[in-house]
Amino acid sequence: MIPISAYLIVAAVLFGIGTVGVLISRNMIVVFMCVELMLNAANLALIAFSRALNIMDGHVFVFLALAVAAAEAAVGLAIVLAVYRNRETVNIDRFDMMKW
Amino acid sequence: MIDITAAGLDFSLIAPEIALLVAAFIILLTGYVRGLSNLSFTIAFIGLVVGIALSVGQWGQQASGFYGMVTCDNFGVAFKVMFASITLLVLLLGTRYMKSRGILKPEYYALLLISTMGMMVMANTTDLVVMFLGLEIMSIPLYVLAGFARRSLESNESGLKYFIMGSFASAFLLMGIAFIFGASGTTELRRIVADIGFIIDHHRIFLYTGVTLILVGFGFKVAAVPFHSWVPDVYQGAPTPVTAFFSVGPKAAGFAVLLRIFLFGFAGLAFLSSVFWVLAVLTMTIGNVLALRQKNVKRLLAYSSIAHAGYILVALAVGGENAISAAVFYLVAYAVFNLGGFAVVTLLETRSGCKSDFVELPGLSKAHPYLSAVLALFMFALSGFPPTVGFFGKFYLFAAAVKANFIWLTVIGVMNSFLSVYYYLRVIKASYIDPSEKSWAPVTYSPAMLVVLFITVIGTLGLGLFPQQLLQFAREAIFAFL
Amino acid sequence: MFETFFPILLLVVFATLLAILLVTFSILFGRRTKLGKKGESYECGIDPVGSTKDPVPVKFYLIAILFIIFDLEVVFLYPWAVISRKLGLFGFIEMLVFVVILLVGYFYILSRGALKWD
Numbered sequence: 299m300i301p302i303s304a305y306l307i308v309a310a311v312l313f314g315i316g317t318v319g320v321l322i323s324r325n326m327i328v329v330f331m332c333v334e335l336m337l338n339a340a341n342l343a344l345i346a347f348s349r350a351l352n353i354m355d356g357h358v359f360v361f362l363a364l365a366v367a368a369a370e371a372a373v374g375l376a377i378v379l380a381v382y383r384n385r386e387t388v389n390i391d392r393f394d395m396m397k398w
Numbered sequence: 399m400i401d402i403t404a405a406g407l408d409f410s411l412i413a414p415e416i417a418l419l420v421a422a423f424i425i426l427l428t429g430y431v432r433g434l435s436n437l438s439f440t441i442a443f444i445g446l447v448v449g450i451a452l453s454v455g456q457w458g459q460q461a462s463g464f465y466g467m468v469t470c471d472n473f474g475v476a477f478k479v480m481f482a483s484i485t486l487l488v489l490l491l492g493t494r495y496m497k498s499r500g501i502l503k504p505e506y507y508a509l510l511l512i513s514t515m516g517m518m519v520m521a522n523t524t525d526l527v528v529m530f531l532g533l534e535i536m537s538i539p540l541y542v543l544a545g546f547a548r549r550s551l552e553s554n555e556s557g558l559k560y561f562i563m564g565s566f567a568s569a570f571l572l573m574g575i576a577f578i579f580g581a582s583g584t585t586e587l588r589r590i591v592a593d594i595g596f597i598i599d600h601h602r603i604f605l606y607t608g609v610t611l612i613l614v615g616f617g618f619k620v621a622a623v624p625f626h627s628w629v630p631d632v633y634q635g636a637p638t639p640v641t642a643f644f645s646v647g648p649k650a651a652g653f654a655v656l657l658r659i660f661l662f663g664f665a666g667l668a669f670l671s672s673v674f675w676v677l678a679v680l681t682m683t684i685g686n687v688l689a690l691r692q693k694n695v696k697r698l699l700a701y702s703s704i705a706h707a708g709y710i711l712v713a714l715a716v717g718g719e720n721a722i723s724a725a726v727f728y729l730v731a732y733a734v735f736n737l738g739g740f741a742v743v744t745l746l747e748t749r750s751g752c753k754s755d756f757v758e759l760p761g762l763s764k765a766h767p768y769l770s771a772v773l774a775l776f777m778f779a780l781s782g783f784p785p786t787v788g789f790f791g792k793f794y795l796f797a798a799a800v801k802a803n804f805i806w807l808t809v810i811g812v813m814n815s816f817l818s819v820y821y822y823l824r825v826i827k828a829s830y831i832d833p834s835e836k837s838w839a840p841v842t843y844s845p846a847m848l849v850v851l852f853i854t855v856i857g858t859l860g861l862g863l864f865p866q867q868l869l870q871f872a873r874e875a876i877f878a879f880l
Numbered sequence: 881m882f883e884t885f886f887p888i889l890l891l892v893v894f895a896t897l898l899a900i901l902l903v904t905f906s907i908l909f910g911r912r913t914k915l916g917k918k919g920e921s922y923e924c925g926i927d928p929v930g931s932t933k934d935p936v937p938v939k940f941y942l943i944a945i946l947f948i949i950f951d952l953e954v955v956f957l958y959p960w961a962v963i964s965r966k967l968g969l970f971g972f973i974e975m976l977v978f979v980v981i982l983l984v985g986y987f988y989i990l991s992r993g994a995l996k997w998d
Contacts, residue, residue, distance in 0.1 A: 300884060306580075313573055320566055329562055336569035340576050347580035356579060359527050361955055363572055366534045368952035370565050372945045373538050377545050377561050379941055381554045393555045395635075423981075426988040 305346035312339035326378050326388040330371075337367045408463035411470045414452040414478055415518050421445020422511035429504025439493060442507040446486045446514075453478040453518075462524075466586050469524045476726065476875035477521035477654045484647050484733055485514040487853065490846040491741045492639025498748050501547050501637065509539035509546075510643065517651035524662075526575045526585040526612075529655050533571070533619070536651060537564050540644065544636040556635025563618060563628040571615030577608030587663035594666040609664055613673070616659075620652035622711060623680040626704050630688075633700035638747050638754075641696060642740030645703045646733040653710055653729060661717050674715035675807055682708025682814045689821045695743055695754040698821060699736070702780060705818060706732055712795055712804075712811055719876065720798035726872040728791040731861060735779035735788055738854030742773045745847055749839045759825070761834030766841055770829045772851060779858045781822040782815050786858050790865035942994055953982055 312335055319332030341360045348356020382388060409416065425441050428434040453475055462469045489510065496502035516535030523529055541564060545557020575585060581604035582590050582597050590597070597605050617625040633641045660670055685705030692698040706728075713725035743754050752758055763770040779788035792815055799808045861868050960967065960975050967974075989995060 309573075309576075313569075316569065320562070326558070326562075333562070333565045333569055336566070337572060340569060340572035343573065343576040344579060347576060351580070351583045353583055355585070356576075358959070359575075359579070359585070361959070362527065362531060364955060365952055366531065366568075368948050369534070369538055370568070372949045373541050374561050374565065375941065375945050375948075377541060377554075377557050379938065379945075380545060380548055381558050383938075384549070384551055384554055393558060395552055395555055423984045426984060427991070429988075430991040 302346050302350040306343060309339045309343040309346065312336070312342065324390050326381075326390055329390065330374050330378065333374075334367060334371065337363065337370075406463070406465055408461065411456070411461060411463045411468050412519075412522065414449040414456070414482070415515050415522070417448045417452055418445055418482070418511045418515040418518070421448075422508040422515070425504050425508045425511070429508070435504065438504040438507045439489070442489055442511055443486070445511060446482050446489070449514075449518075450479055450482045450486070453482065466588075467525050467528050468522055470522060472875045472877055473654070473658070473726075474521040474523075476871070477650065478518045480650060480730060480733065481514050481517040481521070481647060484643070484650070484737065485510055487737050487741075487850050488639055488643045488647075491642065491737070491744055491850040492637075493846060494844045495639050495744050495748050496637065499547060499637065506543070506546065509543050513537075513539040513543070513643075514647070517647060517654075520651050521654045524587040524658065526578060526587065526659070529659075530568075530571060530575055533651075533655070534568060536648060537568065537619075540564070540648060543640045543643070544632055546640060547637050550635075552635035553637060554635075556632045559628050559635075560632040563632075567615045567618030567625070569615075570611050570618070574608045574611030574613075574615055577604050577611060579608075581605040581608060587658065590663050591665070594664070598666065605667075609667065609670070612659065616652055616656050617677070620649055620656065620707050621681075621704050622677050622707055623684045623704065626681070626685070629704055630697050630700040633703070634694060634697045638696065638740065638744045641700075642737055642744065645699065645740065646736050649703065649707065650729045650733060653707075653725065656714060657722055657725060660714055661722060665717065671715050671717060674711055675804070678708050678711035678715050678807065679810050680708075681705070681711055682811060686814050686817045686821075689818070692821070693756050695756065695759070695825060698825070699739060699743070702818065702821075703736070705814065706736075706780075708814070709792065709795055709811060712799055712807055715807060716799045716802045716804055718798070718802060719873070720801060721795070722876045723869060723872040724791075724794035724798045726875055727794055727865075727869055730868065730872070731779075731787040731791040734854055734857035734861065735776050735786065738772070738851065738858060739776040739780065741847065741850045741854060742769060742776065745769065745841055745843070745851075749841060752839075756824070756828050759828040760832040761838040762829040764834070765838040769841065772855060773829060774826045775855060775858060777822040777825050779862075781819045785862050787861035787865065787868075788858070790862060790869075794865075794869060939997065946989060946994065950982065950986070 316332040316334075316336035316339060319335065320329050323329050323332060341363050344356045344360050344363070348354065348360075378388065381393075385392065421441055421444065424445075425438045428441070429438055456470055456475045456478075457472060459470050459475070460472075489507070492506075493502065496506060513536050516532050516537070516539070519532030519535060520529050521532075523532065541557055541561040544560045545553050547553035578590070579585050581601035582593060584590060614625065618628075621629045633644060636644065660674070664670060682705050685701050685703075685708055689698055689701035689705065692701060710725050710728055710732075713721040713728070746752055746758070746762075747754055762773070775786070779786035782788045782792045792811075796808045796811055799811070956978060957975065960971055964971055964975075
């Protein structure tokens, strides 16, 4: 039996990679993928806890979180697409019209 | 195992949400049918009025349904009425502006309604997962609304930034909920409250990690420093009526949930008070300092909204009945005069080419004496001058803080209020004293806008004259809370 | 601990061995040609034409975005399907409501012409 800490470590690592990716990446699509990675890390943690505690609730929450992530992905891609049509770039550093 | 039957579902508890959702669906389905497309505004209006009426009907109820997923109490009802009223005002103040920019589409109404419904879901529950779902139902339409002016580069940028920061925050929140679930085996706040001693003893690390992550997630949502950096850009770039909505609706919803989670659910964790102490001080100070040198009124109001979030965070640091009712009072008051301020900005921006920079204000007092007087009134209210409701909002908050012996927090808060007077007065100075160079393009009022201005002015002055009544209402709202 | 992970270790070892074996065999016994078709990306298939970075029409993205949503919402039908007998008529009506909500989205998309290909 693999201990729950193993799953949690994987979830934490995924979450960390996602966070760092969002903060340092220059490409919108990559930022977007990193956010999805963070959401899925949370899903992994939920499943692991659910299994360890032997409560089914966590599994149901993961279903809900998946649906939310899908809706977010759709809206996010649509926004990226709209931005790309106007700006012809997906580089985050170029979105600096408004400052201070 | 729970045996699920129809008997467990009491749909009257979520009737207001259903009303808004149905209205939004009708708008989506009829919006592009020839002959019916002009009805969108009416349908949205009716939906909101029905929503408010149904929410008011739930007042005084103390019920829980859907197997603990939905809780209907005065606190939730008060916020539900508030959300729907805010949306109603935004609907009235924004239609003309959206039309003048060529972006008045049926989706605008539908997204506003669905977002409002999300806020209601957030306020109407004590379950963390339902709160998360409500938050997402609220946020996802907001991302679209921020970028609603598809051809405008600023709006694009605003939508993109809001989306990235918003989904980033959601990920933190979900992770936090996962850890709370791991620590307590439930996401129901009432069950967590009952077990909090056991959880602290046995799963301290999971609990603290979860609480911290949730705090970060909501910190982003209510724009607490250091998670505020997205606010000015998003507020400035979004279409002005949408900004008006952002600055009051989601903020109130965020605080409703924060109050529930941290002053009810995790009230047993003593260290949270000092965390909120630091957050409150940082948020109001940095919000005010950064607002000092702004050149754009919308951006100024964005920083001011950060500062106001800081004042409300004082209530979270203090805790207790007085502070919570003061926070509810402040949220209502802030919604009234901030919407009023944005209504004036929206009105000014319906003139072509106007981006509400400070340099465009001079001459306003000569061309439109009434409008500039109204603008001045809202600025006085925002800075907290006595005859307005803004003064009493701050007064009750700081009084609660003093009573609970948070002297330094109060001193810093009051000093911040004085600091904020400077930049609010700059707006008044620009419209009254600064010499105008070019001729002033006249503003034309629409009936809907006049209604909004009337309501917000009456609210700002009237609630300022009778603050006791509003405070009494706030107390009743949190009656079953603690 | 060891018993739990032993199968995985075994798998890793076999996979590595097999890979090494196949590569060495092909180096030892294979014939080598460096001409013509060998240098192309698809040895047996259509000849590649042009760059792979051709812009794809926006239509594809739109369909993909819509697909994500409708695809994932179906996830809620599975748990219901597992115990649909137990939930009976009540569960069926609840699921109907859910599907109707999805249908509203579908009809909205239709009315905006997002699925028209031309």
